[in-house]
Amino acid sequence: MAVPSAVAGLLKRPARLGDAVYAAIFERIMALEVVPGERISVDAVARQLGVSQTPIREAMGRLESEGLVRKTPLVGYSATPRLGAAELADLYEMRLQLEPFAARKCAALMPDAVIEQLEALCQEMADLAKREGLAAYAQFAQLDMAFHDQIAVSAGNALVAEALGRLHSHVHLFRLLAEAKVPAAANGEHEALVAAIRARDGDGAEAAMRAHIERSRRRFA
Incomplete structure (x- = not known):
């Protein structure tokens, strides 16, 4: 995996180093600095980020659980091929x-x-809609995944949350190869959904989520 100039150099060490390592690798995948199918060397990434292999392997485990990387016995990790x-x-x-x-x-x-x-996530995503390029889209993708994952977890059904946990990243990877642009329309759909949840309107929340997913699917057409 090549070292992109925008993120080359050692990571600063926050209280939770593993989160910073995960975010760095996630952004490289979402910005297509690691292309689908490309092998990811744990040792090389550890050298690039100036950390031990332990947080790299921890981050790879998280990314594997999200479907963004695959681990092959005797070979190692690679970025998941695009759907x-x-x-x-x-x-x-x-x-x-x-x-x-x-x-x-x-x-x-x-x-x-x-x-x-x-x-708060809606506001951050709305701010990103004012920017263009792969870096903005990579940040939007991470926030969008957090948004949808939080809804899945908060529904109180562990099986539903597990089933949905691997889906959203693939939507973003598919979009990246066509158009690296934050879909501004999605922000209004997110806000309508949260407004229905805050109003404790079950029918409205269900309808808002269905409309959001259907419109997202049409945006690929």
């Missing part, structure tokens, strides 16, 4: 079955403090 069009269609079909259900549950179960976190 084909048929696989993407299957992914959206699954999302339409599960995420509106999760949104309805969140209208009843999500604590106010978590709703406030979703509102």
Whole structure:
């Protein structure tokens, strides 16, 4: 994996080094600095970031659980290949079955403090919509995944959360190869969804999530 000039150099060491390492590798994948299918050397990344292999392997485990990297015995890690069009269609079909259900549950179960976190994520994503390029899209992708994952977790169904956990990253990787631009329309859809959850409107939250996913699918057409 080549060292991109924008992120080359040693990482600063925050209280949670593993999170910083994860974010650095995630951004490289989402910015296509690591292309789908490319091998990722743990040793090389450790040297590039100036850390031991332990946080690199921890980050790779997280990325593998999200479907962004694959581990092959005796070979190591590589970036997950991009989904084909048929696989993407299957992914959206699954999302339409599960995420509106999760949104309805969140209208009843999500604590106010978590709703406030979703509102903050909406604001951050809206700010990114004013920027262009791969770096802005990579940041948007990470926030969008956090947004949808929080809704899945807050629905209170562990199986639904697990099933959805690997889906959203593939949507973003598919989009990257076509258009590296933050979809501004998605921000209004996110805000409508959070507003329905805050109003404790289960029907409205389910409808808002369904509309968001269907419009997202049409944006690929």
